[in-house]
Amino acid sequence: MKADPTHIEERIRAFQEACRRAGAKATHQRTEIFRAVIATDSHPDAQAVYRQVKERIPSISLDTVYRNLKLLAEKGFLQIAGTSHDSLRFDGNMAHHHHFSCTRCGMIRDFVTDDPQGLKIPEEACAFGEVQSLHLEVKGICAACRKKLKAKDKK
Amino acid sequence: MKADPTHIEERIRAFQEACRRAGAKATHQRTEIFRAVIATDSHPDAQAVYRQVKERIPSISLDTVYRNLKLLAEKGFLQIAGTSHDSLRFDGNMAHHHHFSCTRCGMIRDFVTDDPQGLKIPEEACAFGEVQSLHLEVKGICAACRKKLKAKDKK
């Protein structure tokens, strides 16, 4: 519930174009799923998207929502908020540190920086509530996954 | 598999003390669960902790692991890596932005900063692989939850 409608329609058109170029059909369902995610800043999960899209397409199936969200994230039309894990992961390192997480295998590694200018808590974040912690989240593909992908490409 | 053993034993003693002060018993199982998490930087999930602790306490039940991890995270002895959500959440905002996430209700909100000096990717992170994205992850308690907690305190 933000972003001006014009901008949304623009993005949707671009999305449909990109779908076609990628050999994926810009179906009504797929488009509405995309719309549901970009029309909000609430970072909805699959169930929330399902509820939203159902208002426009009552016949849509939950399966279709899952299938398309996964596809859209893979194609880079959407991002996954946080780290893309399947289970809660615990961190016993209580010192100030940052995370690198692999978007393929879910590997998470700690790192520390000098934080030259202090890496202070942004005022913008304080507006949402009481800040407890702050760290950098770096996402990417780890060396091991990179290697596997290269091996696959050769085939 | 890092952290020097001496430091770990020290933390475990402090943990046991803190447990008692908090009115929780420093049981053998609880202690070993704590040890399993702080003895590694692999950010294990409950299943991984279970496998690890089982080597020292073969009779331990998975339920106990879940119960204690939850408790330890609540008491602040451990952190949860990433945002503490229960389902995958999607983000249609493809522009550079940051996240505030509430550790109580899971709310996630976007914010942007001026990023004066660019908030450049730390070299330390590059060592792990190919970096795709970078953002700040601010965790805290959102205003709504803060309000609820205060209301509860009054009772």
Added chain:
DNA sequence: TCTTATTTAGGAATTTATCTTAATGAAAGC
């Protein structure tokens, strides 16, 4: 020693997410 928190077994239940099959339907290229 005594009280109380905790663990255990063994099982059931929930939630999230994915997959199966077969029939229908709709998109995009031609």
Added chain:
DNA sequence: GCTTTCATTAAGATAAATTCCTAAATAAGA
């Protein structure tokens, strides 16, 4: 517009992660 091919649907099965149940046994800490 026709046709090919991809996508959706129903209906249900499945898998994995997580939580909860009860009752009995046990260990921690005062």
